[in-house]
Amino acid sequence: MARVLGISAHYHDAAAALVVDGEVVAAIQEERLSRIKNDPGLPLAAAFACLQHAGLQPADLDAVAFYEEPFAKLERVLVHLLRHLPRTWRAFPRALAGQLGSKIWVLDHLSEGLGVARDRVVRFDHHRSHAASALLVSPYEDAAVLVVDGVGEAHATTIWDGRGGRLRLLASVEFPHSLGLLYAGLTAYLGFAVNEGEYKVMGLAAWGQPRLREQFAKIVRLTGDGAYELDLACFAHMSDADLGFGPALERLLGPRRPPNRPWDFERADDRHYADVAATLQAVLEDILLALAREARALTGADHLCLAGGVALNALANARIQAEAGFSRVFVQPAAGDAGGALGAALLAAQERGDPRPPPLRSAALGLAIDPARAHAIAGELGLPARRVDDPAAEAARLVAEGRIVAHARGRFEWGPRALGQRSLLARPRDPATRERMNRLIKEREPFRPFAPAVLSERTCDFFTAGPDDMTPFMTTTARARDDVRERLGAVVHRDGTARLQTVAAERAPELHAVLTALAARGEDPVVLNTSLNGAGEPIVAGAEDALAFWLRHGVDALIVEDLLIERPA
Amino acid sequence: MTAPLPRPPRPGLLRRLGARLRTIAGLVAHFLHPARFVLAPLLVVLLLAGVLLWLTGGLAYVAPFVYTLF
Numbered sequence: 001m002a003r004v005l006g007i008s009a010h011y012h013d014a015a016a017a018l019v020v021d022g023e024v025v026a027a028i029q030e031e032r033l034s035r036i037k038n039d040p041g042l043p044l045a046a047a048f049a050c051l052q053h054a055g056l057q058p059a060d061l062d063a064v065a066f067y068e069e070p071f072a073k074l075e076r077v078l079v080h081l082l083r084h085l086p087r088t089w090r091a092f093p094r095a096l097a098g099q100l101g102s103k104i105w106v107l108d109h110l111s112e113g114l115g116v117a118r119d120r121v122v123r124f125d126h127h128r129s130h131a132a133s134a135l136l137v138s139p140y141e142d143a144a145v146l147v148v149d150g151v152g153e154a155h156a157t158t159i160w161d162g163r164g165g166r167l168r169l170l171a172s173v174e175f176p177h178s179l180g181l182l183y184a185g186l187t188a189y190l191g192f193a194v195n196e197g198e199y200k201v202m203g204l205a206a207w208g209q210p211r212l213r214e215q216f217a218k219i220v221r222l223t224g225d226g227a228y229e230l231d232l233a234c235f236a237h238m239s240d241a242d243l244g245f246g247p248a249l250e251r252l253l254g255p256r257r258p259p260n261r262p263w264d265f266e267r268a269d270d271r272h273y274a275d276v277a278a279t280l281q282a283v284l285e286d287i288l289l290a291l292a293r294e295a296r297a298l299t300g301a302d303h304l305c306l307a308g309g310v311a312l313n314a315l316a317n318a319r320i321q322a323e324a325g326f327s328r329v330f331v332q333p334a335a336g337d338a339g340g341a342l343g344a345a346l347l348a349a350q351e352r353g354d355p356r357p358p359p360l361r362s363a364a365l366g367l368a369i370d371p372a373r374a375h376a377i378a379g380e381l382g383l384p385a386r387r388v389d390d391p392a393a394e395a396a397r398l399v400a401e402g403r404i405v406a407h408a409r410g411r412f413e414w415g416p417r418a419l420g421q422r423s424l425l426a427r428p429r430d431p432a433t434r435e436r437m438n439r440l441i442k443e444r445e446p447f448r449p450f451a452p453a454v455l456s457e458r459t460c461d462f463f464t465a466g467p468d469d470m471t472p473f474m475t476t477t478a479r480a481r482d483d484v485r486e487r488l489g490a491v492v493h494r495d496g497t498a499r500l501q502t503v504a505a506e507r508a509p510e511l512h513a514v515l516t517a518l519a520a521r522g523e524d525p526v527v528l529n530t531s532l533n534g535a536g537e538p539i540v541a542g543a544e545d546a547l548a549f550w551l552r553h554g555v556d557a558l559i560v561e562d563l564l565i566e567r568p569a
Numbered sequence: 570m571t572a573p574l575p576r577p578p579r580p581g582l583l584r585r586l587g588a589r590l591r592t593i594a595g596l597v598a599h600f601l602h603p604a605r606f607v608l609a610p611l612l613v614v615l616l617l618a619g620v621l622l623w624l625t626g627g628l629a630y631v632a633p634f635v636y637t638l639f
Binding site (some may be wrong): 077 | 574576578579584585587588591595596600607615
């Protein structure tokens with residue numbers, strides 16, 4: 001039986017995950033503690049927080065597992081810098097300084113930062129870590145595993161056969177061809193920040209039509225064997241770390257959209273950019289579907305696990321579930337690079353003979369919030385806080401009154417989705433609620449949708465499909481029933497879909513209690529559920545963050561365990 | 570509230586040097602594979618540069634596509 005800490009770091013969204021005796025005990029993204037959005041730095045705060053949660057010291061660890069092979073990555077960087085000379089000559093010194101200044105020494109830095117013997121620090125392949133993060137916590141004994149991201153060491157897409165908890169690589173697509181980098185390049189083209197704005201592109205897609213398939217056929221194409229290739233002339237990710245796309249892309253699609261310009265669909269050019277997003281989404285879905293079908297053909301598996309940053313594309317996941325031929329599909333909540341920490345920890349635990357963990361039931365793998373601390377801070381600040389006996393009933397009352405509630409209870413979530421532990425909750429009925437949330441609190445583009453959370457057993461009252469293996473983690477979408485569309489006006493997107501969360505008591509008890517209390521009041525057991533953060537901020541973690549959020553943003557009420565603060569209606 | 574775990578003290582120079590040598594040995598072993606011989610001369614130059622960077626405190630650079638290049 002082993003105690004293993006998994007680490008992902010140095011590119012984006014660093015994280016630590018702790019596996020003890022084959023059980024996932026804690027998993028935390030560094031950004032939640034450092035308060036730097038998508039913090040890529042060595043996640044020592046997250047690592048120590050995981051250990052503290054489990055009552056362990058660094059000396060108790062049997063292994064620290066890094067989610068990537070630094071030398072293989074250096075090799076790929078070298079080969080591609082040389083292959084793409086002279087385009088890369090400007091990037092060459094910085095690239096090598098980055099590699100040699102810190103990245104190849106990452107195992108040493110982990111050993112020193114954690115105080116663990118160097119021979120206990122091990123590493124695993126990036127895509128294998130991703131694949132393990134999905135398969136080994138999935139509800140399936142055997143499954144095909146499809147990993148799709150920007151790039152790891154060299155792989156950008158991999159298909160694995162997962163049987164008996166073991167992973168066997170069957171097929172791959174190598175960098176510089178990459179669906180993740182295709183999506184990232186177009187994200188930059190549309191004027192959004194890469195590694196953050198991809199969700200905006202997905203939301204924008206519903207406002208356009210996939211009219212640009214002819215142009216996109218020149219940008220990316222299926223090769224017929226389940227793989228794909230990019231027209232590299234359109235991209236610059238081989239030679240430019242800042243932009244990601246090249247002049248050829250602008251010749252095909254027109255000039256890039258200026259960043260930060262307000263969106264106005266009355267303008268012809270903004271409608272064109274929406275068409276670009278819609279076509280990108282459609283093409284991505286087509287290729288992912290082809291890859292998923294190839295995975296099914298290669299493995300004969302009935303179940304599919306998806307991982308990698310592209311697996312956070314909820315629209316594509318829904319289409320794979322519906323059309324790829326698998327009976328069940330699973331995506332773990334931190335499918336992006338953070339999830340690699342969990343995968344690496346699970347692989348190291350498996351190597352040490354530990355059993356496979358039970359299927360992941362809840363994403364609440366972070367730190368609990370401290371109500372005593374919240375009361376103390378509120379007292380120091382002179383805020384009108386009061387103690388309540390039934391926070392769920394209070395939250396339901398406020399939501400039913402049409403108010404926006406900042407809800408911080410239990411351990412914070414693993415992954416980018418707020419699933420009720422650190423959420424903003426509101427009534428799902430009124431589109432004006434969405435406007436208010438978008439413009440005043442989240443400061444987001446008006447086209448971005450919000451997601452509903454629904455009582456699991458009542459899902460079919462509102463949506464055309466019931467709960468599946470992805471809906472508890474908000475990694476897929478479902479179509480709202482026509483007869484309830486008006487009752488879900490704030491959470492159903494323009495295309496009639498919603499990225500729903502189905503809430504069962506054993507998975508998110510605090511949110512389940514709120515929904516149950518709403519039902520008891522005669523309301524629909526559905527809430528608008530979005531992450532408890534403002535623009536550019538990481539999601540709230542501790543009591544200090546929750547109170548700071550309250551002071552900065554115009555929400556109507558804050559609940560931190562049994563603490564309630566309300567603004568006058 | 571529980572006090573945070575104390576951070577370990579920075580290891581001594583000899584221990585850090587030992588760790589770096591272990592990493593360099595691993596790196597050399599990786600590039601000694603016949604398929605990677607062509608990169609060996611470059612590696613020697615890079616290792617010298619790496620030692621210089623280590624001695625001078627390293628360099629951090631952040632950009633959106635940093636993971637594709639760096």
